[in-house]
Amino acid sequence: MTQIHINVQTSDFDIAQEYASLRENNTQDGAIVFFSGLVREMNQGHGVTGLFLEHYPGMTEKSLQDIAQQASERWPLTHIRIIHRVGQLQVSDQIVFVATSSSHREAAFASCHFIMDYLKNKAPFWKKETREQGDEWVDALEKDQIALDKWQPKA
Amino acid sequence: MTQIHINVQTSDFDIAQEYASLRENNTQDGAIVFFSGLVREMNQGHGVTGLFLEHYPGMTEKSLQDIAQQASERWPLTHIRIIHRVGQLQVSDQIVFVATSSSHREAAFASCHFIMDYLKNKAPFWKKETREQGDEWVDALEKDQIALDKWQPKA
């Protein structure tokens, strides 16, 4: 039984606190994998000074829950934690955090990667960048869609 | 140019401090991946109450440096941090920490996983478990060797 925690929030998060929650009373897990996504100063070739994250309240939480559920059915995981921020962010701010824990490292690595790849394609978030020339919505990238191919069952 | 930090130490480490070091003055990275390995209470079917880690001083640091170097040549990484503890550990203790940061998540995920797979097979550490029936050296697992196959160039 995987413990799943999902948070969509405007406030920042503390990865040390998240990590402590994963370790608490946990003597069975040998492996924890974490992903943290940050606002970059340069994106797709242009300077960025801020980032606004819009989302679809209600569907956001459902889609993250659904992705976590899929991961928990595919790998033997003890914990899944997903935090995604929305609203106005600055350069270097934390955007997203995904952590998975398991007895074994292959499951922890694969599931964390899987969750990020699906989140990028399926969770209803949209980024609007503050650029020197004005605000622009970020274009979805084909490579993010291609990233899902590795999770398809082999023919 | 990848910044590589390697530490082999008896003392514990603080992942929050490691994470802060990766983020400091860092506006170029969009992705940080972390692995943390912990002492499990059950391993390969038997109860464990403690773990002693022996290593080969000198070669340990060289081999970790060499693995990090290979990762930095294979993926565009800004930072690689590897910490491995040696000496006497207890259940739930942190054993190993690997973090990589990059502009893009695929590079961060793949390189962190690569480093752990190579560390498991190439770095001169040996675990001796404290079990109820006495102390026993841990056997190397074939699956750890097989894990390297995914990093071989495709034929």
Add this chain to the structure above:
Amino acid sequence: MIKVLFFAQLKELLQCSQLNVELATPCDIQTLKQHLINEHPDWEVHLNTNKVLSAVNQRMVDVNHSVKHGDEVAFFPPVTGG
């Protein structure tokens, strides 16, 4: 009645975040789109493109998915979170 939501640049292009539609239901997403375009002909260029994704009751669906009275339908561009 069907509740229709728009997000991100689509919301800005249509200058509309939400509206209610009375339609003979059940119909499908494509029929709902066509109804919206009949009411707002300048929306066609923004709605009739495979760049627009659809959700019914907060789950992504394709354009053949059926829609019925009381459903919440959303249209939005490809997602870019993470």
Add this chain to the structure above:
Amino acid sequence: MIKVLFFAQLKELLQCSQLNVELATPCDIQTLKQHLINEHPDWEVHLNTNKVLSAVNQRMVDVNHSVKHGDEVAFFPPVTGG
């Protein structure tokens, strides 16, 4: 002179962590192993197995690797860190 080190269960089985060997060099790892076995016949079962890994000057090598005066050679079981 060649400095020879043993680690982990191999160190315990041989009851030896380090010794120095005088050998006509260069030779190879296999020759060095045979020399150690000639001096300590009870080591054969522990040393002459493909479960034993070798390093020369702190880099892993195979049994054909050459060894020369001044080298540090180590023998150990498969590693189990991480």
